[in-house]
Amino acid sequence: VSMTVKEAINSAMDEEITRDSRVFLIGEEVAQYNGAYKVSKDLWAKHGSNRIWDTPITEAGFTGIAAGASLGGLKPICEFMTFNFAMQSIDHIVNSTAKIRYMSGGKIHGSIVFRGINGPAAGVAAQHSQCFASWYSSVPGLIVLSPYDPEDARGLLKAAIREDEPVVFLENEIMYNKKFDCDDKILDKDFILPIGKAKIMRQGKDITIVAHSRMVGVSLEAAEELAKKGIEAEVINLRTLKPLDTETIINSVKKTNRIVSVEDGWPHGGIGAEICALMMESEAFDYLDAPLERLTSADVPAPYAKSLEEIFTPRAVNVVNACLRVCNK
Amino acid sequence: VSMTVKEAINSAMDEEITRDSRVFLIGEEVAQYNGAYKVSKDLWAKHGSNRIWDTPITEAGFTGIAAGASLGGLKPICEFMTFNFAMQSIDHIVNSTAKIRYMSGGKIHGSIVFRGINGPAAGVAAQHSQCFASWYSSVPGLIVLSPYDPEDARGLLKAAIREDEPVVFLENEIMYNKKFDCDDKILDKDFILPIGKAKIMRQGKDITIVAHSRMVGVSLEAAEELAKKGIEAEVINLRTLKPLDTETIINSVKKTNRIVSVEDGWPHGGIGAEICALMMESEAFDYLDAPLERLTSADVPAPYAKSLEEIFTPRAVNVVNACLRVCNK
């Protein structure tokens, strides 16, 4: 089946809202406007005002309300038009949601999905382009998912909604309208991907490339280039950022002995840094023939100008360069 | 001179407020109450209501106001009773302050210090114990400082206030009342420590221990223990977390060939992870005789009970254990 990432998210929500009466969608412009990016297209028309809720532009307010609704036994899907705006309400994600099971000794908890656009998009400049993958991954009590393609988006979003924990689900605007040929199995109403499991997108024996979200595509593109140069890269799509699928990464490195990480977040303490730590703290270290190289966005706020934006996030050429270096080529 | 960390912060503010009429202190209870932790003791009495401002309990409001005042040419010291509460206003630190120089092509900027208690304190449980060191360090446009002792506190806070950039200054409640014997030079009104420079607290040839804030003390304690076992640890007090003093760390590792990182933040993407990345991406890698081991707080919200809190953050025994392992002892 041919499907866009947006359609995958839309259909996953549609089906889960149908399946479980506790599930509802809440956010800005999600109902009557069909979503600022049309991700919730037709959901309001189909499910009505009791299931799809338009909020005022008050992130702290509606995130807290979604959190409270989850404590009260509902299963909210809380949409942020982008995760940049969730900085206004991050306290509710962390302090009202993630920590509450622990603080209450297991008595109180919320099952809730926080989802929306994360990371650099196209031409929207610094305030609309931040990647929060690593911040949320650092918070105990949160599960963090980052889909790449429609298969990921459907399978992980359904898993997230059915999960009994607070889940942060990071989407990518640039990927929304990308069409993929997908296996028909993903259409199954119960198509669920396991949380905590990465996917090997491409087998390879010479070097491991670890990426998530849009950077998986960039890595696959780089892998094609590398293949032309005789280097077979294994590309890992992390899918879950917290908890990381350390096993898949380690096993790959045991095979390839080399690794590069690719992300469009900032460098400091990013997913790449965490993978460096994994290399240090696991048996993978002994298999490394060369140190890991990180590719990240530049350590600057996202620029608007195309000439700069293009070189702000990792491109295939950067991945190729890094892999060549790591392979000593 | 004998001085507590609290006195160091207090005197640094006092002198800088005296020195530069643009500098003022703003925050909750900082004036008439002398600060919730008495860090601003006597400042209001001395400098008056035009320099020391009590705010309502509205972090988003007063942080934004401080940010705006800095764009308007003042030099605010914006105190958070703890950085946990700054999650309500982190958008202003990141989007209204850190990014603005870049977004305006260099036209607009703010010189401002955000300071307050960071990280686990004693018996205050999960919502009051979060370490934000790595989050802020990830944001381009911010300088992040983390003092350990009164020398650090005075020298770095003065540097921060005089700096032309937004600075996040992370204090530690447990350290506030710790008294240190300090060199008299720190009393100098112009005692400034360089931003971006770490300090070697203890020379050693066998292993490098990198830490910041309270964990420097824990590391020094561990180093004493290790010395008894014949291992000479070099303890690095990072002081500046962003930009990291990579040179000092690398040089130390070149000498010791072994390294352990210690922090009381959560593991994922922490300062330790970034140091792992530094090891991977610098010549230090070639000097490592063993992989780095990270010590961090456990990956759980901070517990209240003493029996759990004690083992939630790294203790000297953990540092000793890790160093012994890294030294293959």
Add this chain to the structure above:
Amino acid sequence: NFTLTVKLPPVTTHKFDATLLPTEAVTSKEELMKYFNDMFTIRRIEITSDAYYKNAEIRGFCHLCDGQEGIYVGMEAGVTHDDCLITAYRDHGQAFMRGETPHAIFAEMFGKITGTSKGKGGSMHFYNKTTNFYGGNGIVGAQVPVGVGLAFALKYQKKPNISMIMYGDGAANQGQIAEAANIAALWKLPAIFICENNKYGMGTAIERASANTDFYTRGDTIPGIKIEAQNILAVRETMKLAKKWGVEHGPLWLEFSTYRYRGHSMSDPGVSYRNKEEIDKVRATRDPIEYVKHLILDNKLASEAEIEDIQDKIKDDVNKAAAEAKKDPVPEAKELLTDVFSHNRKYLIRNVELKDSALI
């Protein structure tokens, strides 16, 4: 059955028809004795906490509520445990009224595994899911949107209940309260906003923190009522009305005039920003326990001696509860890593040293 009719103190309203408000309340010996019991127990819990804190058996922040007991007892007399309750860190009174025993409350503050949150939360983090008590929140203002979310869940599930959302006068200026109020008003949620105006937010008097100190008007379009909350019957009657209003019409904004006898928390002597006379005056004229005690004595529902016996017994029970809680075991090291996620699936939870991590 003997009943007593009591005149209620005057009330101020905002966009609310004052004629709907009761001017008197009917009560009974049984009720008054129960109120006395509950309020006095709460006060003893606080006094005992104070002592244990000073003895370093309770750690960190500890916010006592003596002076405000009438609110916690009065509220519950007007609603049921099917109505949700959420508050801030000053939560001992609510924890007790929502079914926690003094033993479990002390155990929590002592950091014992028998505590209401297994010792993981401490003084600021009491919860009781079975009685719909959602905490206990250390972040000023944060409980308010969360409480509106509880109201949302009630309405969504078509339950005939309200969510009672408590916050302080200092918290009142938090923008998220305005945000949540706006949504509650738009969606007509059964959210009862309750401002406990005890005149200070930490060391700041209301006039220095709020441009508008008429907290009952701060819901803007939401009708508001201000009452003297040192009168437990006023609290009770207001909550009865609020429950009916909330279920039928939507949000309501209450201001409860009260006073805290103590400093803000155990680390605040509470005397630098107000004078002793002020405190003494409230103690002498507006104490919620004294009010009920006088009703009992004046109407000869019990004798001084009987009241004293009751007090002694409560004092004794609370002391014993604390002493016993002290003997309970502390959480074992393995508890450090539990309760991050549910037990439905296993995740590796990392410990300080990686090798000590566990699949939980």
Add this chain to the structure above:
Amino acid sequence: NFTLTVKLPPVTTHKFDATLLPTEAVTSKEELMKYFNDMFTIRRIEITSDAYYKNAEIRGFCHLCDGQEGIYVGMEAGVTHDDCLITAYRDHGQAFMRGETPHAIFAEMFGKITGTSKGKGGSMHFYNKTTNFYGGNGIVGAQVPVGVGLAFALKYQKKPNISMIMYGDGAANQGQIAEAANIAALWKLPAIFICENNKYGMGTAIERASANTDFYTRGDTIPGIKIEAQNILAVRETMKLAKKWGVEHGPLWLEFSTYRYRGHSMSDPGVSYRNKEEIDKVRATRDPIEYVKHLILDNKLASEAEIEDIQDKIKDDVNKAAAEAKKDPVPEAKELLTDVFSHNRKYLIRNVELKDSALI
């Protein structure tokens, strides 16, 4: 010198003595011609932006302000550039009025190094430090506390100026606005809160977003005034008054009734949540440019032909400015790493590949 006295439209107030408000304004040919020029220039900038956007020469978000030009021009006629100005992402009009040329504005949107922010900010991020224009902010509501901070700085420095803080009807519900307002009121800051009520926040009509749509009352204790802001003279007179009030008394809350002709941003056709008649009606009856044009023509200050010449010239100038901006160079790769910190000291700024980092 010929002057013209114009009756101003009716005004609604909140806690403000309405008799203080002017009921008429005096203007001149010179003024009116300038207003016409400025407003028409802004409109042409927007129309031209629309065309370039559709041609993919402008990227990302682009929020046009046509329909609201009277506000930007009228405000500046009542204040000076020593008064601070801050707004949200719909900021082209303000950028022009605060001294940026159409060339520099287009260059910014085209991502050119000659843009007002070297192409780093784009449509939402215009600033001009020398004329005290502080942006341009993409985060709904965030500019409001920042603007109050600018007012704080003015008062701190004892300057006789105000800070004008613009936000939309949708933004009006942001809690941080309430927080900042409370502080502005407590500290009597010269902060003028200006709600541009254009009836919609993205696709949401004000009634669905705000329980209280009387935005001029939302400052609570802060006096408020609501005006018909399609009338440039009403805007100007209100700002004159606001400046005096702000410097002398403190904050003031203004609601400017206006309308946006376009969708929310270039990606919104703007017709699903409102109908074409509504838009056409405003265009026909409340257009700010038409209002001034009629004043000019009715009072024979210029002829139809003269007006048409002016329009042609502006159209031409703006077109040329855009065409020239198109030819400007884009920022070079090395600009990626500049402007993170000042140039006073050198920090290593990391690039995508570590090896490409630079000490800047």
